[in-house]
Amino acid sequence: MDRARTAALAGRCLLWAGLVLPGVCAGRLGLNEPRPLWQQTAGAGVLAVATVLARRCPLTAFALTAALCLADAPALFSLSYGPALAVFAVLLGLRAERTGPAAPSFAAVAAVGTVRIALGGGDPVPPWLVMTGTLLFGGVLPWLGGRYWRQSRELTAAGWLRAARLEEKQRFAEERARLRERARIAQDMHDSLGHELSLLALRASSRWRRTCPNGTGRRRPTCARRPRTPRTGCTASSACCARTPTSRSPSLRPGRPWDSSSPAPPSPGCRCAARPADGRWSRAVSPSGCCTAWPGRR
Template sequence: MRRVVTDILLWAPLSVLVGFSWTGHRAYPLWLLLLGLAAWAGAVAVSRRAPVVPLLVVVGLCALDGNYSFGLPLVSYLLGRRMASIWPAAASFSGLALVGTPVVLAQYDFISWATQVGALIYAGLFPWLLGRYRRQQRELLAAGWEQAEQLEREQRILAREVRLRERARIAEDMHDSLGHELSLLALRAGALELTAGLDEQTRAVAGQLRAGAAAATGQLREVVDVLRDDPPAEAPVPPAGESVAELVRRAGAAGMPVELHREEPSEPLPALVDRAVHRVVQEALTNANKHAPGAATTVRLGSDDGGTVLVSVVNARPATGPGSGATTGATTGAMTGIGTKTGTATRTASGIGRGGRGGRGLVGLRERVRLAGGTLHAGERDGGFEVVARLPSRAGRTGPPSPEPTSAVDRRRLVHREARRGLVGAAMVLTTLAVTLGGTALGYYLYATSSSVLSPAAYAGLEVGQNWTVVAPLLPSREALEPPDPDPLPKPAGAQCRYYRSHGDVLQPRFDVYRICAADGRLVAKDVLTSS
């Protein structure tokens, strides 16, 4: 509704002015008046979608009624205000100048053409330039508010990321350290429960301890799932100080059949790489305890010729059947319940990376290895499972860095740059059109001046009474642009007079004007109007 009212207020004043002036002279029919007002209404109706249309319509209607020219500043201003690109306006103004110049010069004199050129520049180009300036001011203001709002959003996002990062770090630490310790605790309790020579009360207490460790493990997994809504986005905490050898020794002391084959590195590993190696072995041993109890596990640490650190943890097919022995049975009984809330057996698994609620362990492990610049492979192998990590001897990310998102400051700087470019472009359009029109006017003036020169010798050779057919070929092709107004000499009765310059030097303002008058096919008068 607001736009409709605005369009009516735009259409009505010019229509009233044109209609009121038409009642005074009635220079053209009423139907042409109504047609012109209808065309103006249609141009206003589409002015928001096509701002160039009102400009072209108003200029075209000026040929019908000069009062439409009062609408030129307004439509030019709205063109600059509503259109983002300068090229449609530049093409429109240039087209009007190129098409209008020969039309006006063919029907009117040079003074009329120069007047209309001035009107196009001052009533068209300058209001358009003002509209461009207002549009860019509005864009800069909007960019400022957008920057403020984006800064607020970024502050909220940053606070949320800090909270999520802290939750992920806590979850990672709980999963790495506490989960591993609970797994070993359940393993020891299971071995104790099946030790020969224990009384029933001690055996029951050991069973309760095993079941409690299994239940605690399940509850810990639920807490980790709650905390780890998103994968960690940063590197983990620094190394804990426990070596891989100590980690394997503790697992073996708890009853796990595990062996370590290690090649000592030539130089100490960076902290991030060392922590990632420790984390790979820890997670793989924990999963082997849970999903392949009693299976022989081999841990290998080494490096290749290129300096890449190789870590592999491989467990064989789980030992089953009557020949598995007491330790295997104890381990199996102890571990089949880990990962459940009650400690009862829900499933059996045969690989390091199998099972696990949501696979959080391997997901976190891959992320940690990636942060150290390495790669991780986990999959089945000969009925068992293997985890293989390749890490660089020097920590660092691989691949090109992620592009930074565009900030509000960059956005505002971009808007300022576009505003400057827009003003420069608008000024160039104005300058180009002014130079083009000025050059055209100067060229036309020089051409018209040189074509209207009647030399003193040619003037002296003319005689009153000569036949016009003899005189006409001796005269210039054009008359002088500035004939004397009014003519100081009386005009012969029934004669038509022409005026010519005495020379074509435009740098010399003083020149004589030759008046040649003809009537009834003969030269009836020739006079010299001396320049004062």
């Protein structure tokens, strides 16, 4: 903030010095009539006030400068304050928000100059023509230049603002398209994963049903899973399964030792039981309905 204020103050001081310099040079070179010091000081003070008011009240600054020119020369043509009149006309066109107050100010300056020329005596036509030319080329044209400068700046700012909005809108559109693409890919992955998991669950359920058809969750014996033969109800073809589990033979009752009147003991390849070390056997009926042999207890 301090740097901005310092820069603005330095700019105003430079502008004031530039506006005062033509009057000082014209007086030193003898291009103007000799004037007392107080008039030069008053003119410099008026230019300083106009410089201060040029940013916030450009119309007032232009009016003060025009009054200073008319006080110095009835025809408004002054080497000392003419450049200042053109500069403040440019600032009026550049900084004024509306164009309405400018036209009445030009008309007022022309009317005051005409009245002063008429009261001055002599032929009023040449001074009036000079005043009209000075007002036109030193006031109106610079004001139009300032208006053109202001409008070009506004158009440039509006163009950049529109370009920024279009760029932001395009960025939003690209972001939305990217999000839609991500959502589509995520949906495809979700569908594919769900399909694979469903297949795995279906396969696992089918395998579980084939392994445990009774729904108990336990694996049934091998002989119970194989088709039964009409003779014994078991898939084994050894001597241990030669008789049905429901036979009334004492040797086929559960837990009873194997005696010599029973058929031969089961062969080594029988899947229902294994041969014991002491050669004694006993037989029982499994819950699945298949005969099972195991070593008997003495």
